[in-house]
Amino acid sequence: MFLGPCAGLLTLLNVVSTLQLDENSPCSGLGCRKTVSMPLLDQMKGNLKADFDVSEMNQLLKVYIxxxxxxxVEIGMKNSVDNMINSRMQQVQQEAASVIDKNMSRYISDFESKMTKLKQDNEKELNEMKKVSKKYAFFATLSSSHDNLPANTVVMFDTVSLNEGDAYDGTTGKFTCPEDGLYHFSWTTVSNARKDFVSVLVANDRKIAENAVDSDSVSDGMTGTSNVIVRMRNGQKAWLAVSSSDGKQLRNSWNGSPCSMFSGFKL
Structure with missing residues (x-):
């Protein structure tokens, strides 16, 4: 056994095998040979030569390599593809999150805007309904009769039996317009025989119409009634006043019931 030369041979074969393993490629040199020649030296100092067939070893090494x-390559490509996919997935997720955030912000803003407008519209309609359903009306009579009232004196109908909307004040005898619109006023006055009483409706600081009870030439009491429709604005006032000097007598009742009265309402 010659272990020394064999160990060297294995080293040589490893080097030769790594130099050329593809038998189909054109090449030259020791690495392309199917056999390797190795000089040997025996104990008798004679030169010997051994030929080793390495073709099968080359093929095995080629298959292994x-x-x-x-x-x-597969692992590298798989890792590369995985990294690319993960990177693209992260990018897609970020882009999707950004788009969702923008869309959600826009949707929320649109929704809030629509809800605000809807609330405003509802409040407006509710206010209009309140205006339509709101009633203004009053009815007042006298608690006592009046004699010899001076000209332009406000006649205070101080017994208020109806005051829907609280627009009439029995302590001043004046109606205050609560909102713009058309208003109907009616008043009736009664005086005794030979006692005239002429009244006038004042609205918007203008004399609108008079009601004359001319009983100075008759032997019985007389009555008179007037009706007017006036366009008024919010805050303007209306009242009854004595016209000229004809405020001689105004009765409050007849046979125990009110007979002189003042009323009004919004059309």
Whole structure:
């Protein structure tokens, strides 16, 4: 057994095998040979030569190396593809989140805007309904009769039996317009025989119409009634006043019931 030369041979074969493993490629040199010649030296100092067939070993090494290379390439490509996919997935997720945030912000803003407008519209309609349903009306009579009232004196109908909307004040005898619109006023006055009483409706600081009870030439009491429709604005006032000097007598009742009265309402 010659272990020394054999150990050297293995080293040499490893070097030769790594130099050329593809038999189909054109090449020259020791690495392309199917056999390797190795000079040997025996104990008798004679020169010997041994030929080793390495073709099968080359093929095995080639298959092994091909497998390793293919495995490495596959792993590398898989890792590369995984990284690309993960990177693209992160990018897509970020873009999707950004789009969702923008869309949600726009949707929320649109929804809040629509809800605000709807609330405003509802409040407006509710206010209009309140205006339509709101009633203004009053009815007042006298608690006592009046004699010899001076000209332009406000006649205070101080017994208020109806005051829907609280627009009439029995302590002043004046109606205050609560909102713009058309208003109907009616008043009736009664005086005794030979006692005239002429009244006038004043609205918007203008004399609108008079009601004359001319009983100075008759022997019985008389009555008179007038009705007017006036356009008024919010805050303007209306009242009854004595016209000229004809405020001689105004009765408050007849046979125990009110007979002189003042009323009004919004059309």
């Amino acid at each position: 091909d497998q390793e290379i293919r495995s490495g």
